Amino acid sequence: MQISCDDIALSLAGAERPVFTALSFTLKGPGFHALFGPSGVGKTTLARLLIGHVRPDAGRVSIDDGCLRRLYAYNLERLPGWSSVGRHLEKITPAQHRARCAELAAEFGIEPVLGQRFARLSLGQKNRVNLIRYLVQDFDLLIMDESLANVDERTREQIIVKIKALFPDRFFLYISHNVIEVARFCRQVLVLRGAHRRPQAVTVPGLDGRGGATVSPEMEKAMLAIMNAV
Amino acid sequence: MLARRTYQFLIVYAAGLALLLGLKYLAGLSDYVIPGPLLVWQTFRDVYGRYAADTLNTLSVAVLGQIVSICLATAIGILGRQTTWFGNFVKVAAYNVQAYPIVALAPIIFILLGDGFITRLVIAAMICYFPLLLVVLGVMSEPVVEIEHFYRITGRMRWQLEVKIRAFENLHKLTTVVAGSATLAMAGTIVAEFIAANAGIGYSIRIALYQSDLGKILVALFHIGISLSVYQALLEWAGARVQRRWEAAGGDVAS
Numbered sequence: 001m002q003i004s005c006d007d008i009a010l011s012l013a014g015a016e017r018p019v020f021t022a023l024s025f026t027l028k029g030p031g032f033h034a035l036f037g038p039s040g041v042g043k044t045t046l047a048r049l050l051i052g053h054v055r056p057d058a059g060r061v062s063i064d065d066g067c068l069r070r071l072y073a074y075n076l077e078r079l080p081g082w083s084s085v086g087r088h089l090e091k092i093t094p095a096q097h098r099a100r101c102a103e104l105a106a107e108f109g110i111e112p113v114l115g116q117r118f119a120r121l122s123l124g125q126k127n128r129v130n131l132i133r134y135l136v137q138d139f140d141l142l143i144m145d146e147s148l149a150n151v152d153e154r155t156r157e158q159i160i161v162k163i164k165a166l167f168p169d170r171f172f173l174y175i176s177h178n179v180i181e182v183a184r185f186c187r188q189v190l191v192l193r194g195a196h197r198r199p200q201a202v203t204v205p206g207l208d209g210r211g212g213a214t215v216s217p218e219m220e221k222a223m224l225a226i227m228n229a230v
Numbered sequence: 231m232l233a234r235r236t237y238q239f240l241i242v243y244a245a246g247l248a249l250l251l252g253l254k255y256l257a258g259l260s261d262y263v264i265p266g267p268l269l270v271w272q273t274f275r276d277v278y279g280r281y282a283a284d285t286l287n288t289l290s291v292a293v294l295g296q297i298v299s300i301c302l303a304t305a306i307g308i309l310g311r312q313t314t315w316f317g318n319f320v321k322v323a324a325y326n327v328q329a330y331p332i333v334a335l336a337p338i339i340f341i342l343l344g345d346g347f348i349t350r351l352v353i354a355a356m357i358c359y360f361p362l363l364l365v366v367l368g369v370m371s372e373p374v375v376e377i378e379h380f381y382r383i384t385g386r387m388r389w390q391l392e393v394k395i396r397a398f399e400n401l402h403k404l405t406t407v408v409a410g411s412a413t414l415a416m417a418g419t420i421v422a423e424f425i426a427a428n429a430g431i432g433y434s435i436r437i438a439l440y441q442s443d444l445g446k447i448l449v450a451l452f453h454i455g456i457s458l459s460v461y462q463a464l465l466e467w468a469g470a471r472v473q474r475r476w477e478a479a480g481g482d483v484a485s
Contacts, residue, residue, distance in 0.1 A: 031341045051383070071383055071384065072379075072383060073380075074379075076376050077376050077377070077379055077380060079375050079377070080377055080394075080395055080398065081398060081399075082394075082398055082476055092380075092384070092386070130380075133380065135378075137384050
């Protein structure tokens with residue numbers, strides 16, 4: 001599994017400055033990777049580029065055959081209001097993933113709210129429900145655009161650990177602003193630095209779940225590398 | 231809803247009547263021009279039953295015309311929601327055609343179809359169709375991205391589901407425009423009856439106009455206002471009920 005961008009240039013309609021001028025990077029292998037960078041640097045635009053919603057003005061996006069089924073989840077999504085969360089999940093979950101759906105609902109702590117309408121849930125619950133419905137689809141690459149925003153830190157950790165354990169052969173690209181989280185759990189952290197910087201993106205290795213809950217020197221080093229790259 | 235609509239109409243009607251009577255006494259106009267309160271009351275008693283039947287006749291045509299235009303607007307709105315050339319063509323055509331005063335076409339329909347029910351129905355439907363179409367087109371062409379995204383990216387989106395999502399998200403707007411278009415349907419039917427009919431309250435108003443009998447016209451306006459208030463209140467009630475039921479029970483279109 002490999003995703004790479006080669007000399008990508010992109011300007012969005014109506015924008016004064018280009019989002020990308022010469023963006024190049026390669027992310028290899030399955031696992032939990034991160035896309036990190038300050039607000040407005042183009043993380044969501046890059047995600048949309050990777051799933052084919054946006055076409056670059058120049059350059060090439062290459063995604064190998066292992067990542068053909070690509071999904072993109074973001075934190076502002078809503079479920080239709082005409083049925084309960086549980087009923088919705090039931091309808092959109094393929095038969096072969098029903099057990100996984102129940103397992104995720106329990107692990108992500110949304111079992112008690114399955115009978116409720118989406119609009120009644122808290123922001124954190126909404127994001128967890130939304131993430132579950134993507135995780136029960138067939139996919140090779142899942143881009144999670146702030147999918148765990150508004151979820152408390154402890155639950156977020158549990159969710160990431162669970163995802164890493166359940167889907168070791170899939171490619172995840174996790175967009176987050178939490179440097180500790182990405183340094184600790186992600187295999188590679190792709191740091192976007194803005195159109196005026198060269199190189200525009202830098203890849204920093206993360207701890208990929210090693211190192212425990214405490215801040216070890218190794219983790220400090222990874223965090224420092226990420227922050228220096230920004 | 232019913233009480234609110236009715237007393238709102240009664241206030242407006244009483245204010246209009248008071249204005250007319252004020253004008254009559256201020257300008258010293260004769261009963262022939264503006265009849266006095268007693269004469270209006272007498273006329274009311276004389277023609278009340280007949281005008282009530284005429285108003286019901288008009289209202290039934292208006293309701294039918296509105297149903298026809300709702301069905302048409304829904305069908306065209308669903309077709310026009312697409313971002314294909316056909317969808318764009320429908321949208322542009324609808325926006326351009328609605329800019330023309332449709333009521334001006336009424337004489338052509340009269341010439342082609344003559345007096346009677348069909349002419350009244352067609353004119354009523356035409357007059358309330360375009361405002362309905364514009365709202366349905368607007369609602370149906372506006373994607374609800376934060377809901378539709380999941381269905382699109384997972385390949386589950388079907389046109390029925392797309393229509394359902396957009397209708398559900400704009401249910402209040404749709405029920406409001408349906409209730410509001412009742413007035414247009416009634417106006418369309420009355421216009422048709424002025425021009426090309428042998429029945430209905432518009433036809434009765436035309437006869438009263440030839441007789442210069444303002445009393446009868448005032449009674450006719452009273453009937454129109456009351457019946458329209460009741461009809462609109464019924465539509466609002468039905469819309470609120472549909473909204474509540476849909477939210478409570480939910481539909482079952484491949485979601």
